[in-house]
Amino acid sequence: MTTRPPEPPDFGPTGPPLDSDLTQPVPGHWLDETATNVAPLTFEDEDVYTDPPNIRGVVGALSVGALVAVALGVYGSVHEGTGQALNLAGFSDGLHAKAWLGSVAFVLAILQVLSAMAMWGRLPGFTAGRGTAVVHRWSGRVAVLVSLPVAAHCLYALGFQSFDTRVLLHSLLGCFFYGLFVCKMVVLTRSRTPGWVVPVAGAAVFTALVGLWVTSSLWFFSEFGVSL
Incomplete structure (x- = not known):
């Protein structure tokens, strides 16, 4: 007598396999309702590594700028003014040349501020292009070049003076201006500089230059008139 083989066990938790498309979702009666639900994987808590800001570079730039400002002040204090150092063709004397060159630097500084605002999208009604960056760089370079004869006249012909409030403020602003300018140039060479530093x-730098112009060129033109 032939023994009949046993029936195969039921497939799955509660029944035989389905004849439907296996690519479809699993029917609910196949699921074990007692299984532990696992939360979906998210990346909200994943640590993202970013380089820390270069604070040391900022401190170093400030230190270099401070040294420049102090050095200029010390030289202006110990050097005895000669009374004349700048004599350009077209101007009656060094003071007139200084007043006009300072005004040119002041106008170029305004142009640099406007171009910077345009590049940062802070100038309403104006869209910055490639030429805006060129204008920004060269307006700053020319402004500093124009200011160098003025600085040479102040240091060599006049020196650091403090006989009244205006003159003292002008002397201090001159030292601060070049110290801040050097600080800014050093910061631009550093990587990972915090976005607010530049x-x-x-x-x-612009504020110091405005103060210099007000205490020198504007005062000169107010006292002696606009002339060459």
Whole structure:
């Protein structure tokens, strides 16, 4: 007598396999309702590595700028002014040349601020292009070049003076201006500089230059008239 083989066990938790498309979702009666639900994987808590800001570079730039400002002040204090150092063709004397060159530097500084605002999208109604960056760089370079004869006249012909409030403020601003300018140039060579450093340094340089122009060129033109 032949023994009949046993029936195969039921497939799955509760029944035989389905004849439907296996690519479809698993029917609910195949699921074990007692299984532990696992939360979906998210990346919200994943640590993302970023390089820390280069604070040491900023401190180093400030230190270099401070040394430049102090060195200029010390030289202006110990050097005895000669009374004359700048004599350009077209101007009656060094003071007139200084007043006009300072005004040119002041106008170029305004142009640099406007171009910087355009590049940062802060100038309403104006879209910055490649030429805006060129204008920004060269307006700053020419402004500093124009200011160098003025600085040479102040240091060599006049020196660091403090006989009244305006003159003292002008002397201090002159030292601060070149110290801040050097600080900004050093910051631009550093990597991972915090985003706020360059705008703050640029604003400080512009503020110092405005103060220089007000205490020198504007005062000169107000006292002696606009002439060459």
